[in-house]
Amino acid sequence: MPSPENSAYIYDHVRSPRGKGKKDGSLHQITALDLSAQVLRSLAERNHLDTSIVDDVSWGCVTPVGEQGGDIARAAVLAAGYSQLTAGAQVNRFCASGLEAVNIAAAKVVSGEATMAIGGGVESMSRVPMGSDGGAWAIDIAGAFPNYFVPQGVSADMIATKWGFSRSDVDAYSVESHKRSAQSWAEKRFARSVVPIKDQMGIVALDRDETIRPSTDMQTLGSLNPSFAMMGEMAFDAVINQRYPEVEKVNHVHTPGNSSSIVDGSGAVLVGSLEAGRITGLKPRARILGTASIGSEPSIMLTGPSYVTEKVLKKLGMSVGDIDLYELNEAFAAVVLRYMQVLDIPHDKMNVCGGAIAMGHPLGATGAMILGTVLDELERSGKSTALVTLCVGGGMATATVIERV
Secondary structure, X not given: OOOHHHOEEEEEEEEOOOEEXXXXXXXXXXXXXXXXXXXXXXXXXXXXXXXXXXXXXXXEOOOOOHHHOXXXXXXXXXXXXXXXXXXXXXXXXXXXXXXXXXHHHHHHHHHOOOOEEEEEEEEEOOOOOOOOOOOHHHHOHHHHOOOOXXXXXXXXXXXXXXXXXXXXXXXXXXXXXXXXXXXXXXXXXXXXXXXXXXXXXXXXXXXXXXXXXOOOOHHHHHOOOOOOHHXXXXXXXXXXXXXOOOOOOOOOOOOOOOEOOOEEEEEEEEEEOHHHHHHHOOOXXXXXXXXXXXXXXXXXXXXXXXXHXXXXXXXXXXXXXXXXXXXXXXXXXXXXXXXXXXXXXXXXXXXXXXXXXXXXXXXXXXXXXXHHHHHHHXXXXXXXXXXXXXXXXXXXXXXXXXXXX
């Protein structure tokens, strides 16, 4: 564990509300560049930040093509009115891109390369659809065939089948996600961190997460058809069964109701050294204790969070019980259920403010968003430590451990 003087600290974070990732979503008319710029500008303004002290911005974006392409990080820095001295780099580790970007910012601070840096990300999924950039693993048989490539949804259904999670189990988890998310908004848990997004006329387009359904119940969810059964029947069940022959048949339990919502959104985390705080007059809110990434079996692909959790905790000399709050992106309900099962984490420590099943998963931004959410919750509840992690396509995971200051 690094010493306090040789650590990276979180000074602040902000995020946009998450808008429905379709043409009728409230953020559809806002480009990824504008979405990023508004979030970065808000972060600087609320901290009265001389942006020339921000050495670099690492910015997650999972589909970096078209209007989201061309190093959107640098474009967003300039659009936000930051000093031209502030650099920017686009980051892609699929669903963990936003958290990886924060970890990169922290590493720059710890190494001495940066005094202050920003990590975060953006995804406008209504304007640049997921998968628009193609992908070597899915398209090139040289990568797909030997690694038993299947779509993520089939992998999630295999997790549910292999470890015994029924349709009722994943639907019940979804109901709780919506309940917790709605309660968090009602209790103003996000009020400090969510910045309203404005349109070109300066009118607020959205000021709260758009996809939460407080009335969600088991009956409503039970009426939805499985999303990935047809893909499985086409070929992919047979492919993943070759990798896991002990499973007789894949039980397709994931639907649009118990998987993460497709949304637009952006989030940013301000990271710096203790010296940065002295220069700016800002007080750190949390210390980053440790970070890690890991590879995992690529066909089932979504089991990495437990392995990266064990890796980072071992590095820090900590145990699962030393962590007060956990945040794991709710890509699919079975991913979180398996994580809690294998690490014996009680549900009252996991995603206590809700998650992506209810609020959505803007791919490049989610990691930064949920890191901020859990920091706010540490402060609200008076707890000390939190661990944030996300599963990643292709079989990976990233994690960050923080301690409230």
